[in-house]
Amino acid sequence: MRTRLSVLLLSAAVAATTLAAASPAAHATVTTGTSVAAAGVQATATAARPKLIRTKIYFGRCKDTCRIKVRIKNASGKRLYDVTLNARLEINNRKAGSCYDYVGSIRPRATRWAGCTVRSGTLAKLWNRWLDGEIRWDREARTVVAYEYYG
Template sequence: MTRSLAGMLLAATVATGVLVGTPTAASASEASTTSRPHLLDYKIYFGKCEDTCRIKVRIKNVSRKRLYDVSLNARLWVNGKKVGACYDYVGSIRPKGVRWAGCTVRSAKLAQLWTRYLDGEIDFNTRTKTNVHYEWYS
């Protein structure tokens, strides 16, 4: 795999949030023609995050195709430990359209870490990973 192709795949993954499989060196040229197009761009926002965390995501359809069955999966980490996950069904997004999705993570582990943060034992650094699934018809 050439360095530029790997860089483009990584940049596309970071920019759009759509996970792309990394091809082998033999199939690098095939992967550029058969890989799934990046039809979404999204940005993650955190709401109030204490013993429950609200995760909001702005999903933008950057294609000229209507996307169907769009759904959001979000996983939440605090200080590198997974504390929970949530799911939201968005529906369809028209071409060049924007939809908002949001879900709330509630778990005993999150509440325990928040209590330890209030006691001054640990920091409370939140991170999230999201994955947006969708379908389209040619």
């Protein structure tokens, strides 16, 4: 059953790509995800999409508020429009908050920086528990960068 679903998703993605290539005014919306820890196995439909960007995650100050910075590099020869960043912060595999940033457009082969700050009650409580020595402070950020391009 799993193989059938993968084949159906892959054939739907190929059909959508072929249809988009046939129309000169067509555009595609693509979302890619990265993680500081191991990303795991991605779905077949995600693998069929073009990967036009490369991302790298950096942490700024991360205590009771946490600054997440992401370097987004456009690896393609196409201009990317409406680039957005969604970040989800986890401390010890527990969701501590999330944030959002609008990046704008990125020229071909250019780099833009995006960043957002996570502020939440859960993060503040986890920080207090860490100060008391009750827990470890293993931080992890999962980011999703969405963009549009015209093909």
